[in-house]
Amino acid sequence: MITSSRPSGPSVAWLFKMAWRDSRRNRSRLFLFISSIILGIAALVSVQSLSDSLRSEIERQAAELVGADLVISGNKALNEDLGKLADSLGDRRASQKSFPSMALFLKSGGARLVQVRALEGDYPFYGQLKTIPANAGRSFRDRQEILVDKGLLLQFNGEVGDTVQLGMxxxxxxxxxxxxxxxxxxxxxxxxxxFMPMRYLPETGLEQFGSRINHARYIKFDRKTDVAGLVERIEDRIEGAGYELTTIERQQEQTSRSFRDVGRFLSLIGFVALLLGCIGVASAIHVYIREKIGTIAILRCLGATSQQAFLIYLFQILTFGGLGSMVGAMLGSALQFYLPVLLKDILPVSVEARISWQAIGSGLGLGLIISLLFALAPLLSIRRISPLNTLRMDFQSDKGDRLTSLFVYLLMLAFIWGFSFLQIRQALPSLYFTLAVVVSFLILAGFARLLMWTVKRFFPSGWPYVWRQGLANLYRPQNQTLVLLMSIGLGTALFCTVLFIQSILLDRVRLSTTGAQPNIVVFDIQESQRDSIVAISKRQGLNVSGTVPIVTMRLTSVNQIDIDSLRKDTSLPMRPWLFNREYRVTFRDTLLASERIKKGEWTGVWKDQTKAPLISLEEGLAKRNGIKLGDTLTFDVQGAPMATIVGSLRQVEWNRIQTNFLVLFPAGVLEKAPKFHVLVSRVESQEESARYQQAVVKAFPNVSIIDLGLVLDVVSTLLDKIGFVIRFMALYCMATGVVVLIASVLISKYQRMRESVLLRTIGASRRQILAITAIEYLMLGAMAALTGILLAMGGSWILAEQVFDTAFRPQWMPVISVFTGVCLLTVAIGMANSRQVVNRPPLEVLRDAS
Amino acid sequence: MDTILSVSHVSKSYGTADHRLKVLDDIHFDILAGDTVAIIGPSGSGKTTLLGLCAGLDRPTEGSIRLNGISLESLDEDQRARVRNQHIGFVFQNFQLLPTLTALENVMVPMELQGLKNIRSHAMDLLSKVGLANRQDHYPVQLSGGEQQRVSIARAFSNQPRILFADEPTGNLDAENSELIERLLFDLNREAGTTLVVVTHNPELAAKTGRIIALKGGKVISDLNTSSEKTSN
Known part of the structure; x- marks a missing residue:
């Protein structure tokens, strides 16, 4: 007997049941639509999972990052007072002096600039020096032995037991x-x-005037100590004297902060991949709802309210959005096991990937929100579907409510801003990110519309039929032009931008090594060695015009303001590093071609010895610290105070390979001060460079040589390692674009199957149908790739001009490869889709599609 | 007998203020409960539009419609949906079954929308009456046109409507199936005591009803009570 428990209408459970029933013949399609977000969710879950693992690993391994409980470090030896203080702290202590120096591998004769770390004591107190053989990390300290970086040893084919010359x-x-x-x-x-034992440092002769040595004192507390409280008591004294204090907590905080930023940056790229997927979802759901008009009209006719019809499809989307997010979260969790391998050269700690339930939870939540948000506009249109569509399928409901659409778009913008804010934690940059995303989308959408308009406006009516049909497919109703151009175009744009920026950075370095530019710098030349080194250089065939003298000094005050008064008055524009750093200054009577006076007048020679000399400052340094013409700067020139007046501000082209200086003295002031020299020249080949370095280091082991060819290699490696991570994420966006492409193509399959079958029925050949498809997708792929490349060029040009201050010269080979690749991929997917239509009898296809 | 449907000076126009197309012009009639009525006329005469208005699928531009004492024009779309669910049954020319639901589920939907429970046996009874009990788990795509229309008739009677609107119920069927559908429609209607309004241009089907309202150019051109003729004959 029929009973009525809720005469007012169906329960929510029934709406769910109806949603499930209605999805019966569409589940694989719905999942396909939603699959566009899977990669985006996977990217975000993997990055967040890795960040979580990294955070906990940094917490766990923070002590091993520092190697001690407390480190006092600076670029000068601790003075007596601080030395006593350091000796009174902790239970165990170790010291380190680190500096760049040349290492000469005697067996191979190879020489290279390395970072020498001279150790005394049992550093590290946490963690260990991992070596092969394992006991070498301890045993080298008692002998005249060293530990050599693995990569360096491989570079010179060295092995344990070989000898290396450091200094003398x-x-x-x-x-x-x-x-x-x-x-x-x-x-x-x-x-x-x-690494070398510190007691052999004097024998090397490397600790001498002009050497840039970083001194560190490592302190370990065996007994329980309030390190934070201790730091609070001594930090003013230590930092006031220009030294740095590092504790495990501070290091942990700093490392976490750096890698949080990396994680957030990667998350933002992942988010772009997700947004690309969302465009796919929105477009697919739009098509899906359009196909459901008949069903919705029947339900409305039978008495379902607009809200009930809306809820049925909302539940469907949420269910499949949830499923897609779950698959994405699972994929992301699996992927994060690969990310530490990908990032191994960048990560400061060893990371063991772990399942992060928080990351999975937020991935699921995000997937649900985003599938709802981007399906909302087509879902809301359900409310306007009239029951009259049961009588007349061509019945057009009233146009949508503009206010509601506007509200939905505002919600989307708010969501994008909100998500980026959660990553960046700053309102304005988040707004810029949102604007960049919106502008990119608008440009891509604009291009898509322009393409459709152009093809329609200048339609080549005289062309063969397959061309006309293929081109017409770009603009006719239910075309995929907009969605494909946006998804593939943005993926291409991201990928190319990364390529371009990498080449901009490499170009900056490469430029310095081409033409007649100097490419080798010899520094730390003592006064007594100068003539001999110039002679060796000339003997080796190098063109040497002379050396550049360098005097080291510290700034003690600016207009009587010193570091103490700066600490007391925080309103002053100067920064503490102005006083803490060591200045390497030169003197000469003329300016170089790379220098230009922007304010004041350059005085080449100090003539009036009764007045303070007029010096020239680099304009950026002056600007950042509020220093103006006429200000008095007092330097401590190796113990002797020297007052100077700012006579001019100059612009310096830093990207030129030569000795550039923040502070320039006129001739006649520093000639008598203790100084060392730098020699800049050019070698024509790697062999010449190796020969020259060997000759100089053999004669004068204390000098250091930088080969810019090597720097270029290092920068390349660096960019490769960082760039690889970014490229990986950009590829991710491309992959999402491809998923959207596949989904869109499959949607169009359902829409166009009847038409293709009709064409087949009336006699179109297999070749003609495939040609029509190939032309359509070739145009789509080409336009998407072109738009993406143009967008990337625009963005890279702005970055090159504004950020890197260099001219933008795109590399054409990678661009052509990307363009060809995108076109081929698009055509291949489009053609693969058409195979079903051309390979089976028309009636069979129609029966399956109905 | 009570008036179940009252159509009072109803007009319907489409288009903009500049280009109005009047599809129905001052239609006026009443239908008594239990009557069988045919609305006939050539294509474009406004039959389907009139059916849509009477069943609350659309609103008239002018005039008013009362169905079972309820004034439809004062209701919003969702309120009219409830009226359709509780008082109206539909049979369409192209069957309009929900493609993703089985035959049985299609019959149950109007009752489920009312929140009724234990409806399965009632739906099965109806399927048995139309001779499709053994096809209950079949989807529309697995049924022939005639079978789909029989499921549609079972669905139309499932919510025990006061009035049933049929739009060209045999328009897509062959002669044999048409005969079967007509018989089912009239038998079930008689059995349930439902009012039947059929839109058709099939004179044979129209002749089986008690009253024929003929439309042309959006106007009623004749309104014949054929039951008295049949009685007198």
Missing amino acids: TTFRIAGMLESAPGQTGLTSAVAPVI
């Missing part, structure tokens, strides 16, 4: 260094490390 002493290689606290793959690439 030779050392036996005790072991190959695999890892040390705080060392990453990147730091090894930039400055390979050699």
Whole structure:
């Protein structure tokens, strides 16, 4: 017997049931529509999972990053007062002096600039120097032995037992260094490390005037100590004297912050992939709802209210959105096991990937929100579907409510801003990101509309039929032009931007090594060595015009304001590093071609000895610290105070390979001061460079040589390693674009199947149908790739001009490869889709589609 | 007998203020409960539009329609949906079954929309009456046109409507199936005591009803009570 428990209408459970029933013949399609968001969710879940794992690993391994409980470091030796203070702290102590120096591998004769770390004591107190053989990390400290970075050893085909010359002493290689606290793959690439015992440092003769040595004192507390409280008590004294204090907590905070930023950056790229997917979802749901008009009209006719009809499809979308997000979250969780491998050279700690339930939860939530948000506009149109469509399928409901659409778009913008704010944590940059996304989408949409308009307006009526049909497919109703151009175009744009920026950065370095530009710099030349080194250089065939003298000094005050008064008055524009850094200053009577006076007048020679000399400052340094013409700057020139007046501000082209200076003295002031020299020249080949370095280092082991060819290699490696991660994420966006492409093509399959079958029925050949498809997708792929490349060029040009201050010269080969690749991929997917239509009898296809 | 449907000076126009197309012009009639009525006329005469208005699928531009005592024009779309669900049954020319639901589920939907429980046996009874009990789990695509229309008739009677609107119910069927559908429609209608309004241009089907309202150019050109003729004959 029929009973009525709720005469007012169906329950929510029934709406769910109806949603499930209605999805019966569409589940695979619905899943396909939603699949566009899977990769985006996977990207975000994997990045967040990795960030979570990294955070906990940094917390766990923070002590090993520092190697001690407390570190006092600076670029000068601790003075007596601070030395006593350091000696009174902790239970165990170690010291380190680190500096760049040349290492000469005697067996191969290879020489290279390395970072020498001279150790005394049991550093590291946390973690270890991982070496092969394992005991070398301890044993080298008692002998005249060194540990050599693995990459460096491989570069010179060295092995344990070989000898290396550092300064004037030779050392036996005790072991190959695999890892040390705080060392990453990147730091090894930039400055390979050699550890040596500190007691042999005097014998090397490397600790001499002009050497840029960083001094560090490592302190370990064996007894329980309030390190934070201690730091609070001593930090003013230590930092006031220009030294840095590092604790485990501070290091943990700083490392976490750096990698949080990396994580957020990667999340934003993942988010762009997700947004691309959302365009696919919105477009697919739009088509889906349009196909459901008949069903919705019947339901309305039978008595379903507009809200009930809306809820049925909302539940469907949420269910499949949830499913897609779940698959995405699972994929992301699996992917994060690969990310540490991808990022191994950048990560400061070893990371063991773990399932992050928080990341999975937020991925699921995000997937649900985003599938709802981007399906909302087509879903809301359900409310306007009239029951009259049961009587007349061609019945057109009233046009949509503009206010509601506007509201939905505003919600989307708010969501994009909100998500980017959660990543960036700053309102304005989040707004810029949102604007960049919107502008990119608008440009791509504009191009799509322009393409449709152009094809329609200048339609080549005289062309063969397959061309006309293929081109007409671009603009006729239910075309995929807009959605494909946006999804593939944005993916291409991201990918190309990364390529372009990488080449801009490499070009900046490469430019310096081409033509007649100097490409080798010899520094730390003592006054007594100058003539001999110039002679060696000339003998080696190098063109040497002379050396540049360098005097080291510190700034003690600006208009009587010193570091103490700066600390007390925070309103002053100067920054503490102005006083803490060591200035390497030169003197000459003329300006170089790379220097231009912007304010004041350059005085080449100090003539009036009764007045303070007029010096020239780099304009950026002056601007950042509020220093003006006429200000008095007092320097401590190796113990002697020297007052100077700012006579001019100059612009310096820093990207020229030559010795550039923040502070320039006129001739006649510093000639008598202790100084060292730098020599800049050019070598024509790697062999010449190796020969020259060997000759100089053999004669004068204390000097350091930078070969810009090597720097270029290092920068390339660096960019490759960082760029690889970004390229990986950009490829991710491309992959999402491809999924959207596949989904869109499949949607169009359902829409166009009847037409293709009709064409087949009335006699179109297999070849003609495939040609029509190929032309349509070739146009789509070509336009999407072209738009993406143009967008990337625009963005890279702005970055080159505004950020990198260089001219933008795109590399055409990668561009052509990307363009061809995108076109081929688009055509291949489009053609694969048409195979079903052309390979089966028309009636069979029609029966399946109905 | 009570008036179940009252159409009072109804007009319907489409288009903009500049280009109005008047599809129905001052239609006026009443239908008594239990009557069988045919609305006939050539294509474009406004039959389907009139059916849509009477069934609350659309609103008239002028005039008013009362169905079972309820004034339809004062209701919003969702309120009219409820009226359709509780008082009206539909049979369409192209069947309009929900493609993703089985035959049985299609019959149950109007009752489920009312929130009724234990409806399965009632729906099965109806399917049995139209001779499709053994096809209950079949989807529309697995049924022939005639079978689909029989499921549609079972669905139309499932919510025990006061009035049933049929739009060209045999328009897409062959002679044999048409005969079967007509018989089912009239038998079930008689059995349930429902009012039947059929829109058709099939004179044979129209002749089986008790009253024929003929439309042309959006106007009623004749309104014949054929039951008295049949009685007198």
